Amino acid sequence: MSAVLALDGVVLARGGSRVLDGADLRLERGERLALVGANGAGKTTLLRALVGLEKPTAGRVGAFGRPCADEPDFRTVRRRVGLLFQDPDDQLFCPTVQEDVAFGPLNLGETPKAAFATARATLDRLGLDHLAERITHRLSGGEKRLVALAGLLAMAPEVLLLDEPTNALDDANRARMLDLLAGLDATMLIVSHDRPALERLATRAVVLQGGRLEPAIIHRHPCPTPALHIHGLDDDHRHELETAARRA
Amino acid sequence: MGDRPPPWQHVLSRDLLAPLDPRTRLLGALALILAVLSLDGPAAGLLAVAAAFGLALAAGWRPAGLARRLAHVEGIMAALFLVLPFTTPGTTVLHLGPLAATSDGLLLALGLMLRVTASALIVLALLATVEPIRLGQALARLRTPVRLVQLLLLVLRYGALLRAELRRMREAARARGFRGGLSIHALRSFGWLAGMTLVRALERAERVEEGMRLRLWQGALPVAAPGRLGRADAAFGTGVLALALLAVIGIR
Numbered sequence: 001m002s003a004v005l006a007l008d009g010v011v012l013a014r015g016g017s018r019v020l021d022g023a024d025l026r027l028e029r030g031e032r033l034a035l036v037g038a039n040g041a042g043k044t045t046l047l048r049a050l051v052g053l054e055k056p057t058a059g060r061v062g063a064f065g066r067p068c069a070d071e072p073d074f075r076t077v078r079r080r081v082g083l084l085f086q087d088p089d090d091q092l093f094c095p096t097v098q099e100d101v102a103f104g105p106l107n108l109g110e111t112p113k114a115a116f117a118t119a120r121a122t123l124d125r126l127g128l129d130h131l132a133e134r135i136t137h138r139l140s141g142g143e144k145r146l147v148a149l150a151g152l153l154a155m156a157p158e159v160l161l162l163d164e165p166t167n168a169l170d171d172a173n174r175a176r177m178l179d180l181l182a183g184l185d186a187t188m189l190i191v192s193h194d195r196p197a198l199e200r201l202a203t204r205a206v207v208l209q210g211g212r213l214e215p216a217i218i219h220r221h222p223c224p225t226p227a228l229h230i231h232g233l234d235d236d237h238r239h240e241l242e243t244a245a246r247r248a
Numbered sequence: 249m250g251d252r253p254p255p256w257q258h259v260l261s262r263d264l265l266a267p268l269d270p271r272t273r274l275l276g277a278l279a280l281i282l283a284v285l286s287l288d289g290p291a292a293g294l295l296a297v298a299a300a301f302g303l304a305l306a307a308g309w310r311p312a313g314l315a316r317r318l319a320h321v322e323g324i325m326a327a328l329f330l331v332l333p334f335t336t337p338g339t340t341v342l343h344l345g346p347l348a349a350t351s352d353g354l355l356l357a358l359g360l361m362l363r364v365t366a367s368a369l370i371v372l373a374l375l376a377t378v379e380p381i382r383l384g385q386a387l388a389r390l391r392t393p394v395r396l397v398q399l400l401l402l403v404l405r406y407g408a409l410l411r412a413e414l415r416r417m418r419e420a421a422r423a424r425g426f427r428g429g430l431s432i433h434a435l436r437s438f439g440w441l442a443g444m445t446l447v448r449a450l451e452r453a454e455r456v457e458e459g460m461r462l463r464l465w466q467g468a469l470p471v472a473a474p475g476r477l478g479r480a481d482a483a484f485g486t487g488v489l490a491l492a493l494l495a496v497i498g499i500r
Contacts (some may be wrong), residue, residue, distance in 0.1 A: 053458050078462050089409055090455040095381040095401050099470045107464035115470060135381050137408050155463065 002065040004029050004159055004187050005050050005081070010059035011211075012042075012049055019045045020056070021211025027159070032188040034198040036216060037208035043191040044086070046208065047161045050189075051083050079108065082152030082186075083161040088144035092136040097147050098123070100136055104155035122154040126180060142173030149180065159187045166194045263308035263377060267480035270386035273374040276488045280374075281367045283495035290355060292498065293362025299491075300369035307373040314372065321368045325361045332357040380404050388471045398469055406452065414445050 003026035012020040019042035027033055037043050048054040049061060052074025061068045063077040085091045094100035101119035102112075110118060123129045128150055131143060139147060145165070152160065165181065166174045178197055181188070192198055198205065198218055205216040268276075284296045304314055333342075338352030375383060381404050388397040421437065428434050 051462060053462075075464065078464055083462050085455065085459060087455070090452065091459045093402065093405055093456050093460065094470060095385060095405065096472060099472050102470040102472075103460075103465075104463040106468060106470050107466060112470065112473075116473060135379060137405055151463065 003027055003062070004064060005189070006060075006062040007046070007049070007213075008060040008062070010049060010056045010061065012045060012054055012056045014042075014045060018211050020049065020059075022059070023208070023211060023213050025206070025213055027187060027189055029158075029187055030185075031203045032190060032201050034202035034205040034216075034218065035189060035191045035208060035213075036193070036198070036205060041208045042211065043208055044163055047083060047163055047189065047191060050161060051078055051081055079155070080157055081159040081161060082155060082157035084145075084149055084152060084163060084165055086163045086167065088141075088148040089137075091148040091151060092139075092144060095135060096132075097128075097134050097136060097139070097150075098132040100147065101150050101154045104151055108155060118154050119150075122150050126150050126153070142169050142176075145169060146173070146177065146180070149177070153184075157186060159189070160184070162188060162190045162192070164192055164194075165190065166192060166197045264306040265303075265308075265373065265377070265484075267478060268374075268484055269475060269477050269481050270378055270382045271390055271474070272477065272481040272484055273378060274383065274386055274390065276484060277370050277374040279488050279492045280370045283492040284363050284366045284370070286495055287363060287498070288359070290358045290362060292495075293359050293366065296366035297362050297369065300366040300373065304369045304373040307377050309372060309377075314369070317372055317376075318365065318368060321364060322361070325357075325364060328357040328360055329354075332360075385471060389474045394469070401469075406449075406456070409452070410445065410449050413448055414441070417441055417444060 005025070005027040007020075007023050007025040010020050010023045011018060012023075023046065025046070035043055035046065045054055049056055050063070052061070052068065052071065063073075064080065066073070068074055068077055092100050094103055098116060098119050101122055102115040105115035105118040106112065120129070120132065123132055126146065126149070128143075128146055131139065131147060134143075136144070136147070149165070160181075162181070166177055169177060174194075174197070178200060181201055188201070190198065190201060195218070199220070202218060205218050206213045207216040265273075280300075284300070287293060287296055301314070305311075333349035333353035334344075334347050336350050336353030336356055338350035340348045341351045341354070342349040381401065384397055384401045384404060387400070388394070418441065421441070426434075426437060428438075
């Protein structure tokens with residue numbers, strides 16, 4: 001079986017320390033792989049290595065059954081793989097939303113007319129058509145993230161690399177993002193600390209530790225302690241505060 | 249909605265010029281300013297200021313807002329009155345010690361001030377009331393060299409972001425009791441702030457470039473199809489042309 005994306009014994013150093021130290025990865029077609037690990041473990045570096053933004057000092061990167069070594073190799077990979085950045089401001093640089101979403105299709109060789117039609121269609125499909133004329137830097141954080149995703153999807157990628165897709169989103173935008181991602185056919189590699197999101201999306205998980213990838217599982221324990229909630233006070237909950245006050 | 253730059257909201261009321269396309273605004277402002285600059289004498293200048301003031305009011309400016317913006321311009325103009333009357337040869341009207349002011353110099357300064365004021369009012373009326381990015385797009389549609397337009401658009405896009413970053417850092421410093429001033433500590437902190445802003449800008453630029461490369465950038469930037477020019481544009485364009493012709497014929 002040939003993996004869509006693969007790393008073989010990849011070593012990559014940043015600032016003198018080896019962030020990846022013999023990392024092996026196989027991302028199979030159709031799966032949604034969760035990649036977890038501590039802050040600074042090298043998750044983002046790994047995503048960047050897969051699309052050729054970082055050059056390994058040892059090991060091999062492969063995509064769609066072929067080894068990738070130099071910029072021309074990766075340029076063909078990038079037609080089929082979309083990377084969603086952590087900070088959407090790094091991704092949205094065009095004046096308006098529709099221009100930014102049309103940017104990728106134009107680069108794929110579509111005529112301007114076709115590219116704008118693709119952009120419109122993509123925004124429609126994601127329910128973001130009302131944002132088309134808006135100026136990118138005046139969007140809210142949640143809107144920016146969704147539009148950045150639209151910019152990738154307009155290129156119809158087979159694989160999505162998602163770097164913290166739900167990070168810093170409010171509940172509504174997070175739910176929207178999850179619904180959107182759950183509805184896509186693309187193969188995915190998802191970096192996230194949002195465990196419930198991974199539980200919903202991922203079909204398999206790996207953990208990045210000491211520069212290597214180890215298999216991991218996502219599961220829930222039957223809950224022995226009451227789950228923690230924070231929400232506004234209604235009549236059902238006010239009495240708890242009163243009880244606490246009486247006890248004090 | 250949401251496209252008008254926030255800082256102007258409190259200065260603007262009803263904008264009668266709102267239907268004008270940014271292209272009409274750019275070309276209109278250019279034509280009007282050229283016409284104003286071709287005027288001669290204080291009387292014509294005064295007329296131009298009055299007309300431009302009317303245009304600015306129509307664009308929704310409140311007089312107080314206009315006064316505040318114009319104060320910057322008039323500050324520079326004050327320098328003209330300090331220099332020109334004493335350096336232009338002509339009939340002397342005033343002696344200040346060894347210096348002699350001429351009426352010709354005063355008239356020259358006055359005429360210049362009026363023309364510059366009228367031009368500033370035209371810019372405020374037609375250009376300052378639109379989102380700068382729309383003007384960038386309009387420039388692209390008017391076939392301004394693509395590189396220049398891209399540079400302008402990127403500056404507008406990321407200038408705002410860098411300003412916001414700088415503001416956040418300053419607020420964070422103030423939240424920890426930083427007061428500024430001229431002490432060694434304060435100066436060093438300002439240095440760090442400036443340095444950090446540069447570093448962040450550089451890193452941001454690298455990430456943006458990477459993002460563009462990942463989406464296979466090869467040098468072309470999309471520009472949305474232009475909107476249609478409407479009846480308002482036609483009417484305004486005709487009016488501007490008539491005024492400009494009048495100004496040019498007037499000086500003959």
